[in-house]
Amino acid sequence: MTGAPAPKFRRRAEARPDEVLDAALAVFTEKGFAGARMEDIAARAGLSKGAVYLYFPSKQALFQALIRRAVQPLTEGALTGIAEHAEDPAEALAALLRAVAAALSRPGALAVPKLILREAPAVPEVAAFYRQAVMDRVMPVVIGVVRRGVAEGRFRPVDPELTLRTIMGPVILHVLLDEVFGIRPGPEKGLDALIENHLSILLAGLDPGGGTP
Template sequence: MALSKLIGGRVEETQAKRERRKEARPGELLDAALDLFVEKGFAATKSEEVAARAGVSKGTLFLYFPSKEELFKAVVRENISGRFQEWNQEFERFEGSSADMVRYCMKVWWERVGMTRASGITKLIISEARNFPDIAAFYQQEVIRPGQDLLRRILQRGVDRGELHVPDIEYAAYLITASMVFLIMGKHSLGACVPTDHPLDAERYLSCHMETMLRGLCTRPEDNDKGAGRNRK
């Protein structure tokens, strides 16, 4: 009886480990895929390479993601587009001035995306979008449009509260996006052209860009931090 219990316990333990391993596989596959997509690009990354790096068979990979395109989409959702619900909720709860909200938006983007491996996804899209129109359309729908919508909401909030003067909200949103793209390209491509004795400081750049832009948008630039535009008669 004791032996049978011991054997049964070991079987259950083995099954439990297998279940935990099975649950971990999608995350491990997405992590491996992100690394390879950023390192090699979409076209050059092979499904079997992703499987090998995650320590599983190619067949196991296809159980979770039936094609490389679906794998890429899952990587984008896991690292970028899946976060827009969270970011929009933060927008709803934000209590500071609209200028502070713009600053916070850029700070959060840099900390959660820009300075992480996920920033390489944008560089990949810029490089390969014309060769893979379906991937480009997906990225536009899941990342670019929600991102621009959120930035427009932030700027519209500033206009409605009398804190910002924005002649063209749609294109002002592009001004913010441009700084993100510049840093990503600097990190993954253009950085190789920057003198080693004068490296680009991302946080310093973002701060300079935001302050320069905000002083052009605020109704009273000298009172930007105070949000004094709300009190003008």
């Protein structure tokens, strides 16, 4: 019948990849990439090792799927925000940063980035995959926004690639201070407040009427 709920076994099978990924995140967090075993992840998910391999052929594929699931909302939100304000470079940058704040503010959103920061030095392919999934997609677009703003006279003549680092630097530092070092601002000074404060400084600095670079 149309609209009838899916059979219970089908719903369960469709949910299993996410259950495996949840279990993998817990095991990777506890034991690291090198120390985690597929049988540990299977046990945490309540499945056999063979069942896990039906969904993910290797531990690396599992880690990549975990990264993909975590970063997709951030990447798509950032690109959508920029596209929706394509005619105004300043608004495009504002939309980008607000989308990043929204994505990183979701419960558990920082678990995977923290794991990547910890694992990347020992497992270079982790950093490479994260770069392909996020940085190689978003960075050229942001650089293009800055370049267009300069060409149209809306921004002062800044270096687009260096400005990208200026745009994202405060967000990365905020997350590092908060999540890695435990240096947390007051309750009214979270990521949303940081973004608005950063935008007020950033856009004033890019204003071509604000003086020489």
